[in-house]
Amino acid sequence: MKSIKFFILGILICSNGAFAQLKAVTYKDDTQVLNGFAIQAVKKSANKPGILILPAWHGIDKASKDIAVELSKLGYNAFIADIYGEGNYPKDNAEAGKNSSYYKTNYTIYQHRIQLALDQLVQSGANPDNIVAIGYCFGGTGVLEAARGHLKVQGVVSFHGGLSKDASRPTEPITAKVLACHGADDPYVSAAEVAAFQQEMRDTKADWQMIYYADAVHGFTNPEYGNDNSKGAAYNEKAAKRSFEHLKVFLNEVLKK
Numbered sequence: 001m002k003s004i005k006f007f008i009l010g011i012l013i014c015s016n017g018a019f020a021q022l023k024a025v026t027y028k029d030d031t032q033v034l035n036g037f038a039i040q041a042v043k044k045s046a047n048k049p050g051i052l053i054l055p056a057w058h059g060i061d062k063a064s065k066d067i068a069v070e071l072s073k074l075g076y077n078a079f080i081a082d083i084y085g086e087g088n089y090p091k092d093n094a095e096a097g098k099n100s101s102y103y104k105t106n107y108t109i110y111q112h113r114i115q116l117a118l119d120q121l122v123q124s125g126a127n128p129d130n131i132v133a134i135g136y137c138f139g140g141t142g143v144l145e146a147a148r149g150h151l152k153v154q155g156v157v158s159f160h161g162g163l164s165k166d167a168s169r170p171t172e173p174i175t176a177k178v179l180a181c182h183g184a185d186d187p188y189v190s191a192a193e194v195a196a197f198q199q200e201m202r203d204t205k206a207d208w209q210m211i212y213y214a215d216a217v218h219g220f221t222n223p224e225y226g227n228d229n230s231k232g233a234a235y236n237e238k239a240a241k242r243s244f245e246h247l248k249v250f251l252n253e254v255l256k257k
Helices: 002-015 062-073 093-105 107-123 138-148 191-203 237-254
Strands: 023-029 032-039 050-054 077-080 131-136 155-159 177-183 208-213
Touching (some): 032 062, 077 107, 093 138, 131 138, 138 155
Parallel strands (some): 177 208
Antiparallel strands (some): 023 032
């Protein structure tokens, strides 16, 4: 009887995610050392669905680690990408703005760093034909670049991300499904940028959707931003919860469990 009790307890602990632990992964872009994090799905699946997570402009943070753990509990292998690399992590907003702007401008370099992280996700156990990329703020811009660059992902989800691309860039068909979760009052993304993004989606014949969240500004999924909308970036609990539910619906549609 005692052994049966311990067996049942073990199942309950595993199902609650106690065995889902983030593992530090060091990889490289030529000589540049990159430091990401991988986590395995709590419940194993023959289809091995994978989620690539692109963090906000300060790089890997608590929010990106938290979402990785939550996704592992839902049955997904996940990998958090390191875009900047060792020695280049921003110390403040000014450095974060400078670093992220570099990759937004040099989008092919950004796409390459994303590809390297995708490779790590596959190496950690994800099925290369069953992957979605999600990103937040700067990372939200990144997942759109993954779609534009035809990286091997089935879909992308951008949370309060920058939406624009240089108008001089060619517009090519987008095959990955696209979900943009957007704060209705985001002061950092202009109406013109939103309109250009939506037109790009139409022109590329993408399978896309864009969801607006009332009274939400930039960064609405991150509790560390506080709740003062006047600062331009703030947490909105209702929008955060709703957008996570929309993410789950998207993943259930796009990925094989």
